[in-house]
Amino acid sequence: MEKLYFGSATDNPELTDAQYCTLLSNTKEFGQITPGNSMKWDATEGTRNTFTFAKDEAILALAERNGQKVRGHTLVWHSQLPISNGGFDNATLISIMENHITEVVKKWKGRILHWDVLNEIFNEDGTWRSSVFYNTIGEAFPGIAFRAARAADPSAKLYINDYNIDGTGAKSTAMYNLVKKLLAEGVPVDGIGVQAHLIVGNVPSTMQNNWARFASLGVDIAITELGIRMTFPADAAGLSQQADDYKNVATACINVPRCIGISRFHPYKYSWIPAIFPGQGAALPWDEDMVVKPAYAAIAGAL
Ligand code: XIL
Numbered sequence: 001m002e003k004l005y006f007g008s009a010t011d012n013p014e015l016t017d018a019q020y021c022t023l024l025s026n027t028k029e030f031g032q033i034t035p036g037n038s039m040k041w042d043a044t045e046g047t048r049n050t051f052t053f054a055k056d057e058a059i060l061a062l063a064e065r066n067g068q069k070v071r072g073h074t075l076v077w078h079s080q081l082p083i084s085n086g087g088f089d090n091a092t093l094i095s096i097m098e099n100h101i102t103e104v105v106k107k108w109k110g111r112i113l114h115w116d117v118l119n120e121i122f123n124e125d126g127t128w129r130s131s132v133f134y135n136t137i138g139e140a141f142p143g144i145a146f147r148a149a150r151a152a153d154p155s156a157k158l159y160i161n162d163y164n165i166d167g168t169g170a171k172s173t174a175m176y177n178l179v180k181k182l183l184a185e186g187v188p189v190d191g192i193g194v195q196a197h198l199i200v201g202n203v204p205s206t207m208q209n210n211w212a213r214f215a216s217l218g219v220d221i222a223i224t225e226l227g228i229r230m231t232f233p234a235d236a237a238g239l240s241q242q243a244d245d246y247k248n249v250a251t252a253c254i255n256v257p258r259c260i261g262i263s264r265f266h267p268y269k270y271s272w273i274p275a276i277f278p279g280q281g282a283a284l285p286w287d288e289d290m291v292v293k294p295a296y297a298a299i300a301g302a303l
Contacts, residue, residue, distance in 0.1 A: 006263075008263060041080060073224075158189060160178070161193030161194075166203075176217065198245065208252035225265035230281075247295075247301065247302045
């Protein structure tokens with residue numbers, strides 16, 4: 001069993017922020033780092049079969065200096081994907097996908113503990129999301145992707161990651177069924193990544209049951225992108241509710257033995273949330289000035 005960690009996503013531009021880097025490098029706070037953007041397809045293979053790794057190296061160097069685990073994010077995703085317009089036949093796209101996975105995973109072999117091999121492949125109703133991968137390769141693409149990743153780094157733990165699979169529901173059931181099927185076919189899936197982009201006061205009460213159900217398949221669970229957002233600016237009632245919500249997430253993870261850790265996504269002023277959900281934010285246990293909020297003590301109390 002892996003030791004439970006608390007981790008953070010980070011991105012290259014903010015690495016010049018000394019106050020932020022001091023907090024990020026404090027291993028009493030963070031035992032794990034996820035590059036927020038620099039390992040995505042558009043960052044690593046902007047032009048077909050030309051690979052660039054300088055940005056990832058900067059984040060890996062920071063994590064390794066601090067002795068922090070690294071989660072690779074992400075190999076196969078419909079977004080930030082230069083080849084998303086398609087126009088390939090089945091065999092060509094399989095070879096492009098396998099080549100991407102092989103080159104990126106091989107590059108960081110032995111240095112990435114967990115890989116998000118697949119990201120966000122389901123619709124909310126549990127059907128397959130339309131993507132160049134699904135539309136061209138069909139239901140075979142997940143198995144092909146996982147096998148390529150395992151071949152490129154046999155020691156990395158391989159994950160399928162998604163949002164809105166926090167509590168039970170159609171999308172969670174689709175995830176459960178697919179992982180069950182892949183495992184039955186001998187596909188090397190080691191874990192399910194639960195992004196956990198949550199909303200204050202609206203955190204599902206079924207998280208623990210849902211994660212236990214995932215774990216019953218024999219895979220690990222990682223909470224990969226936790227944030228619990230609210231209308232900005234935060235008020236006292238919101239902060240107090242947020243503390244309860246964070247405590248519930250931490251408790252659910254602790255109560256599911258195969259839940260291996262919790263990562264928060266993109267902190268403070270660097271957050272992606274206000275751009276995607278206007279007027280919302282304040283999603284993390286630290287405020288914009290990096291001062292701890294009530295949620296911090298609530299998490300600590302749950303551990
Ligand atoms: C977001 C990044 O944080 C942004 O900087 C970028 O513009 C878009 O992607 N789910 C994921 C992440 O798996 O990769 C996304 O990251 C946020 C939602």
